[in-house]
Amino acid sequence: GAVVSQHPSRVICKSGTSVKIECRSLDFQATTMFWYRQFPKQSLMLMATSNEGSKATYEQGVEKDKFLINHASLTLSTLTVTSAHPEDSSFYICSATVINEQFFGPGTRLTVL
């Protein structure tokens, strides 16, 4: 199957700082990538769809100014959590589609102190 990587795997930051998470498709090109968030013991919730060369589309209730998405190349999408607060602490996972099947990165665990 297709391989998706994420970096970093874990990050701890102070409240008020910004954190950037990278998502890469390693062996294929992805014009579209997806960003999900998962709280402990809960399911995955789609945050936004990242489109190469154009603006991301955000799900209802997700603040676009809080979660900045950039998809500058066919193999890289980045999610920046701006002015992070403790309530932003979560597990962030990206995915990309290959012929309609989605493959997921290993996730990034964000802890905001």
Add this chain to the structure above:
Amino acid sequence: GIQVEQSPPDLILQEGANSTLRCNFSDSVNNLQWFHQNPWGQLINLFYIPSGTKQNGRLSATTVATERYSLLYISSSQTTDSGVYFCAASTGANSKLTFGKGITLSVRP
């Protein structure tokens, strides 16, 4: 949007037992996937199965699209099968997956 429901929410098995995990969805789908989330959070693709039946070793899955459900079968369960199993589905052309709440499987030695 599409609703995805999984049952049962929790399942405890003795090693060697068989099990069936169910996923109901509320609309016609063009994508239906089963995943196993390991203890480190990685989602492992088990099946891409918008319709029909597939088998991979001890695992098999069946999706009956006309009746809007999918089943994941685990035979001769092992302790390494423990974890959370998610079903996710999408409709239309945008490929956005909606996840069920997951089924937590515990296989005891």
